Amino acid sequence: MFALITIVLILIFIVFLLWLSYYLGYKKHLNQHGVKRYPKRTGELTLFIDGSELYTSYFEDIRNAKGSLEIQFYTVCDDKICNEFLGILRQKAKEGLIVRLLLDHYGSKDVKKAEIKRCRDAGVKVAFSHKPSMPCLLFTSLTHNHRKISVVDGKIGYIGGFNLGEDYLGNNPKLGYWRDHHLKVQGKSVDDLRNQFYRDWNVATNEKQTYVPQEHVTEAGGIEHHFESTNGAHLQETFLAMVRRAKRELYICTPYFIPGKVLTDELVRALKRGVDVTVLVPFNGDYPLVKEAAFRYYGLLLPHGCKIYRFYQGFYHSKVIVVDDQLCDIGSGNFNKRSFYLNDEMNGFIYTASFINRVKETIKEDIQRSELLTYESYQKRPLLQKGREQVANLFSRFL
Structure with missing residues (x-):
């Protein structure tokens, strides 16, 4: 009986420690992070609801990049489309472009370490968001950076629900055709996407990177919108x-x-x-x-x-x-x-x-x-x- 009581008390103590780890981590997270509401803008928005159409546009834009690529995804995995994507980033870095890739630690866990090393060796700067850390191990293990942001040359942006992978082309036999919504953005609000990318990049890397906003971008006409990060x-x-x-x-x-x-x-x-x-x-x-x-x-x-x-x-x-x-x-x-x-x-x-x-x-x-x-x-x-x-x-x- 004494042994059983001891086991129960130990289990209760472990549960309490897990709860405390989560609670303290969440409170710290709330104190450090809030909502970022960017201004209302007008600009050009292109809607994508099909993965094949999105990837055709997206891959063409990153292949045609001349100066910089800032890309953030929750999920990049180890399959044909992702390897093609990483190959493009390596090629653009070899051409002299500044290429930054920010991935979620959990969502992109299937990317092979060898692929990441190849990217870094080619000059691609790669970082991971939300690595689990002490003392709030449980909370930091559960929270993820779920954003999908891409900025090409500071002039073209992408945001929405699509990640990268064969699943999003409908090639998963279990899930079948994949329906999603994604936006291609052109105009002054691309600066807001870029701003958010560097906010996340600097948190993940402890760097203090900045960017130069677009100049002479008019906001007359177009579609009225704004972005918000939480x-x-x-x-x-x-x-x-x-x-x-x-x-x-x-x-x-x-x-x-x-x-x-x-x-x-x-x-x-x-x-x-x-x-x-x-x-x-x-x-x-x-x-x-x-x-x-x-x-x-x-x-x-x-x-x-x-x-x-x-x-x-x-x-x-x-x-x-x-x-x-x-x-x-x-x-x-x-x-x-x-x-x-x-x-x-x-x-x-x-x-x-x-x-x-x-x-x-x-x-x-x-x-x-x-x-x-x-x-x-x-x-x-x-x-x-x-x-x-x-x-x-x-x-x-x-x-």
């Missing part, structure tokens, strides 16, 4: 403001719908005041328990008239919110707790009605390839699935 906080408040702003219709597109109580309550209030709320998610999940964690919130929203569609023709990875014809969000931030409390994200907010309606049309097209989840079918879920949902809810903050 660091494991404040994104929930931004999404709350968007839900409260909706008067007629609200589209929420996300691969991971785990909004938490505060946002769910706000969505219910929107439904009660007559807002047509549509949620578009993938039919199948790409990570364990993510799909199950969403069902708790489906059950709270469906009785109030929320329409929930599940995309079945491949995997749906878009992170998009559309409020009436007034505001549209495209970026890396998901409608889930991980983006609210752990991940570094970068989102673009667009205000021009013509562009917003174009995005809305892509959503409506995807709804045609989706299945409507009814409250009746929700109530008939198998007992085993309900059990998995309960397990998923325990870990929902980290999914």
Whole structure:
């Protein structure tokens, strides 16, 4: 009996240390990082929803670079498309360009060390964000830099939901065709993407690199937008403001719908005041328990008239919110707790009605390839699935 009590006490102590490591790390993170809202700009935005079309444009731009490349991804892996990408960076560095590549320590863990060494030997400056560190080992192991930012010659920018890999071309036999939203940016706001890249680069490397902003860039005409970076906080408040702003219709597109109580309550209030709320998610999940964690919130929203569609023709990875014809969000931030409390994200907010309606049309097209989840079918879920949902809810903050 004494031995059993000792084991229990040791386990309780270990759990307490893990909790303390997470709690102290999170508090320190909040004190050091906040939200960065860049100014409203006008410029040219090109929308991509297909990986092949995006990569064709993206690879052409980085191949044609003349001065510098600043590139940041959550996921770069070890496959054909990623090796081609790294080969281009090596070639551009050999040509004398300044090439910086910032990867998330966890998201890009599959990149071979030999490939990184080849890049560095060729002159590419490579760094990794969010390496686990003491004393807050648990928190630093869980938080990631989820941003996807690329800047070519300080004049062309890319931001959105696509990472790099064969999966995003639809070549994963399990996930199938990959649907996402990404932006190509031209204009003064490219400086804002570059600013954010160097904020992250300097944190990861302890350097103090700066950049020279574009000169003589006019902002007359074009699409009105601004960018916003968040660091494991404040994104929930931004999404709350968007839900409260909706008067007629609200589209929420996300691969991971785990909004938490505060946002769910706000969505219910929107439904009660007559807002047509549509949620578009993938039919199948790409990570364990993510799909199950969403069902708790489906059950709270469906009785109030929320329409929930599940995309079945491949995997749906878009992170998009559309409020009436007034505001549209495209970026890396998901409608889930991980983006609210752990991940570094970068989102673009667009205000021009013509562009917003174009995005809305892509959503409506995807709804045609989706299945409507009814409250009746929700109530008939198998007992085993309900059990998995309960397990998923325990870990929902980290999914």
